[in-house]
C-alpha cells in the first residue's frame with residue numbers, strides 16, 4: 563500500500579454488504595491510511611453488515627437517510643466532531659429505483675415511484691453537497707465522488723428510470739462542482755462503472771446477460787468493485803488535484819466500443 567490517503571478524513575455512503583462498491587472503497591481507504599465515518603440509511607443498517615466493516619476499519623457509523631436534510635446535517639456535524647476537523651473526501655454510492663423494485667416497465671412508470679427514486683439516487687447528491695458547502699465542511703483540495711452508469715448517455719432498456727436518475731446525478735456533479743471548485747477548491751467527479759454484481763446491480767432485469775455482454779465487448783473486460791475502489795482512491799488522493807467536473811469511465815473500454823470480435827463471433831456461429 564502507498565499511504566495515498568494518510569491523514570485524510572472522509573465520509574463513505576452506501577456500504578451495505580461485502581459486495582458493495584462502497585465496502586471496497588472503505589477497505590482500500592483504510593489500507594491507504596484514511597480515517598472515515600460510514601453511513602447508510604437506517605433500514606439498510608438493520609439488514610446489512612456494516613458493523614463488521616466498521617470494526618475492521620476502525621470507523622464509526624452514523625445512520626442517515628440521504629434524502630433527509632436533517633439527517634445529512636447531523637451526519638456532517640457529527641463526522642467533523644468524531645474525525646476532529648474538516649472532511650477531505652466523500653463517496654456517494656447510493657442508488658435505488660422504486661419502479662424497478664416494483665417491476666414497473668419504463669413505459670408505464672408510476673410517478674410517485676419515479677420521484678422517490680430520483681430523490682434517493684440523484685437529488686441526494688445535491689443535498690449532501692449543499693450541507694458540505696454551506697457548512698464549509700470540506701478542506702481545500704478535497705474530493706467528492708459519486709458513482710454512475712453509462713445508461714446516462716446510451717440506451718440500456720432494462721435500466722429503466724435509473725438511466726434518467728444517473729443523467730441528473732452527472733449533471734449535478736458538474737453544476738455543483740463549479741461552485742465547489744471556485745469557492746472552496748474542492749473537486750467533484752462521477753465514476754461511470756462497469757456492471758458489477760452487487761445488490762443494486764443485480765436488481766436490474768437481465769443482469770447476467772448484461773454483465774457477460776459487457777465483458778465480451780470490453781477490451782480489458784469488466785472492472786470489478788475492487789478495481790473501482792482503487793480508482794476512487796486515486797481521485798481522493800493528492801495525485802488528481804486538478805481533475806474536476808468530469809464523468810470518468812471505469813469500464814475496461816466498453817464505452818468507446820462499437821463491436822468486438824468476441825461479440826461478432828456470437829453472430830457468425832454456424
Ligand code: NAI
Nearest residue numbers: 576578582583606628656657709710757758760761762763
Ligand atoms: P449496493 O446495493 O451495495 O449499494 C447501494 C446503496 O445505496 C446501499 O448501501 C443502500 O442502502 C444505499 N441507499 C439506498 N437508499 C438510501 C437512502 N435513502 N439513503 C442512504 N443510502 C441509501 O450496490 P452498489 O452497486 O455498490 O451501488 C453503489 C452505486 O454504484 C450506486 O450509485 C449504483 O447505481 C452505482 N453503480 C452500480 C453498478 C452496478 O452494476 N452494481 C454499475 C454502475 C454504477
